[in-house]
Amino acid sequence: MNDFFRLDGPLFRYGTLLADLLFLSIIFTFCSIPVITLGASLTGIYYVTTRQVSRREGYVTRDFLKSFRQNFIKSTVFYLFFLVCGIILLFNFVAYNYVARSNQIVLIFQVVLSAEIVGVMVYLFPLIARFDLKMSQYLKNAFYFANRHISTTVTCLVALGACVWLFMKIPFLVIILPGVYAYFSSVMIMRVFRKYLPDMDRDVEEESYDIIKDLGEGAANVKVEENDEKN
Numbered sequence: 001m002n003d004f005f006r007l008d009g010p011l012f013r014y015g016t017l018l019a020d021l022l023f024l025s026i027i028f029t030f031c032s033i034p035v036i037t038l039g040a041s042l043t044g045i046y047y048v049t050t051r052q053v054s055r056r057e058g059y060v061t062r063d064f065l066k067s068f069r070q071n072f073i074k075s076t077v078f079y080l081f082f083l084v085c086g087i088i089l090l091f092n093f094v095a096y097n098y099v100a101r102s103n104q105i106v107l108i109f110q111v112v113l114s115a116e117i118v119g120v121m122v123y124l125f126p127l128i129a130r131f132d133l134k135m136s137q138y139l140k141n142a143f144y145f146a147n148r149h150i151s152t153t154v155t156c157l158v159a160l161g162a163c164v165w166l167f168m169k170i171p172f173l174v175i176i177l178p179g180v181y182a183y184f185s186s187v188m189i190m191r192v193f194r195k196y197l198p199d200m201d202r203d204v205e206e207e208s209y210d211i212i213k214d215l216g217e218g219a220a221n222v223k224v225e226e227n228d229e230k231n
Contacts, residue, residue, distance in 0.1 A: 017052065020060050021179030024048055027064055028178045037072075039079025039125070044068040045178060047129035049186040054201040071128050074135060078128070082121060089114050119146030119153045126189050130200070149192050156185045 024045060032041040047067035051058055092110055096103075123142040127133070133141070146153050163181045166173055193200055 017183075020048075020052070021183055022176050023179075024060050024064065024182070025174070025176050025179035027061060028182075029174055031064075031068065036076065036080070037068075039075035039077075040068045040072040042079075042125040043071045043075040043129045045182045046126045046186060049179070049182040050126060050130055050190055052183065053186045053190045056201070067129055074138075075125065075128055077135070078124060078138070082117060085117055089117075116143070116146070118157060122146060122153050122156045122185070123189060123192075126186065126193075130193070145192055152188045152192055156188055159184055 028041050028045045031044070032038045044064040044067045048058070048060055048063045051063065089110060096107055096110070120139065120142045123145040124138060127138050127142055159181060163177045167177055190201075
């Protein structure tokens with residue numbers, strides 16, 4: 001029983017994690033207010049939570065802002081790209097009801113395309129947070145993960161839907177839901193990453209290291225450079 005209340009015991013550990021997720025949610029929400037910065041905020045929150053899952057020491061604010069600054073351009077480019085894709089798909093769904101309701105092929109194509117885009121986004125921002133790749137490699141790897149690990153993809157999307165539903169019912173939960181979802185999805189996504197990079201949880205002495213991994217049939221070998229600075 002005494003171990004439960006020790007500084008390294010479960011009460012203190014989970015209490016600290018909850019406080020970190022609460023603070024992280026507030027930072028994320030604040031930095032996402034301009035809307036255009038949402039992509040960089042997603043990268044920042046995933047940088048913190050994936051490191052927490054790896055049990056690597058760090059500071060919530062410093063780590064979030066570091067990733068926010070370093071990955072701002074590419075995160076924003078991807079965010080705006082998918083935002084435009086989402087707007088176009090939404091317009092097409094609306095237009096379908098008035099123009100092509102009898103064409104089921106069009107509807108099926110739009111549903112499949114929408115599912116692929118959402119699935120890719122599950123992995124895209126965690127990849128940006130932890131790896132330094134070419135823009136095309138981010139998309140290629142995210143697409144591969146989304147389709148190769150469908151159970152993880154679906155689980156993350158269901159959790160996201162539950163968080164959105166809770167937010168719609170209780171808006172005040174915005175102060176905790178982003179951090180909770182990011183941490184939960186990071187647990188799932190890190191399991192996928194470890195299958196290809198078993199040692200990515202360890203701290204390395206170098207600022208970066210190169211790993212060549214074959215992501216499977218149809219995916220090119222990529223050079224992965226972890227985006228962590230020397231401590």
